[in-house]
Amino acid sequence: MTTRTEIKTGTQGALIPAPAPHQSHARNGGMPLDTAMFESHRVNRAAAERRCATLAGRRSVKKVYQAAWLVNAIRCVDLTTLAGDDTRDRVQRLCAKARNPLARHIVEGLGLAASDVQVGAVCVYPTMVPHAVAALEGSGIPVASVATGFPAGLMPLSLRLEEIRWAVAQGAQEIDIVISRELALTRNWQALYDELAAMRAACGEAHMKAILATGELETLSNVYAASMVAMQAGADFIKTSTGKENVNATLPVSLTMVRALRDYGMATGHRVGFKPAGGMKQAKEAIGWLVLMKEELGRDWLNPDLFRFGASSMLGDIERQLEHHVTGRYAGPNRHALA
Numbered sequence: 001m002t003t004r005t006e007i008k009t010g011t012q013g014a015l016i017p018a019p020a021p022h023q024s025h026a027r028n029g030g031m032p033l034d035t036a037m038f039e040s041h042r043v044n045r046a047a048a049e050r051r052c053a054t055l056a057g058r059r060s061v062k063k064v065y066q067a068a069w070l071v072n073a074i075r076c077v078d079l080t081t082l083a084g085d086d087t088r089d090r091v092q093r094l095c096a097k098a099r100n101p102l103a104r105h106i107v108e109g110l111g112l113a114a115s116d117v118q119v120g121a122v123c124v125y126p127t128m129v130p131h132a133v134a135a136l137e138g139s140g141i142p143v144a145s146v147a148t149g150f151p152a153g154l155m156p157l158s159l160r161l162e163e164i165r166w167a168v169a170q171g172a173q174e175i176d177i178v179i180s181r182e183l184a185l186t187r188n189w190q191a192l193y194d195e196l197a198a199m200r201a202a203c204g205e206a207h208m209k210a211i212l213a214t215g216e217l218e219t220l221s222n223v224y225a226a227s228m229v230a231m232q233a234g235a236d237f238i239k240t241s242t243g244k245e246n247v248n249a250t251l252p253v254s255l256t257m258v259r260a261l262r263d264y265g266m267a268t269g270h271r272v273g274f275k276p277a278g279g280m281k282q283a284k285e286a287i288g289w290l291v292l293m294k295e296e297l298g299r300d301w302l303n304p305d306l307f308r309f310g311a312s313s314m315l316g317d318i319e320r321q322l323e324h325h326v327t328g329r330y331a332g333p334n335r336h337a338l339a
């Protein structure tokens, strides 16, 4: 995937740089459960909110860079459909959008080639995996499948593990699992670790994203602890939400999780990815999260290897903003309705 492309602004003719190229890194190998790394860690919500408010002041990425940031945001999107009425046709349309997320005149106006702009992955329910795999053949775009009884996860563990293995057998390269909220709420960290380690083993070569469903974990201290347990059990990514909770991705929750990522990385040397998900619809939100990643973890976390957005309806606004950048005009919101 090209990440160093210089983007030519259509209206100004200036060259603007894309973020630094990403380096591939070894998978998180996990470690034995070590509750000392999180048991006494308390997260102060007011302090987390204050820190996020200071980040808001840095969110006004200068106009000349904004298009590059938004193109990079597209590269980090897990383009998602997780609806009860999903069909093969809908998944095929989504995959066509994943291959070409921007209209040709926008790509050309930015001075890019079509192959420069693809999404990070397509994320679907398990039975939609074969349709997505077929539709994305040859594109290099991985298919992510939710599994383990998404979104609630209230199924026997043996069935949750079998669902992972089934989705992998269908061609999913990434598996978005949900944790048992009860185990986090009762702070039964050993049981949570054991479940997650079994899920990681069931994933095999497929990368495991552990959805914490943070809107249901009550405290940021629980969010920090659950993040640590997931990473110790070998998660490749930790992810905020299913998109189905009452509260999904927020910046204070994300700050808590990326601080856990940083602490785990400093203790073990392992790099784990982060995926905020649920409820993100606007391009400016994408910039806000990218700023958080850059400020807290550095430019390496601006790449799809280590950062993804889980979003079913944010790409449309990003495309709209980029079209404005290229043409100086806004299209109606329904023009870029898909995704």
Ligand SMILES: O=C[C@H](O)COP(=O)(O)O
Residues within 6 Å of the ligand: 080, 082, 123, 241, 242, 243, 244, 277, 278, 279, 280, 310, 311, 312, 313
């Ligand atoms: O993992 C992705 C989420 O389910 C997407 O949530 P959303 O539909 O609110 O964008």
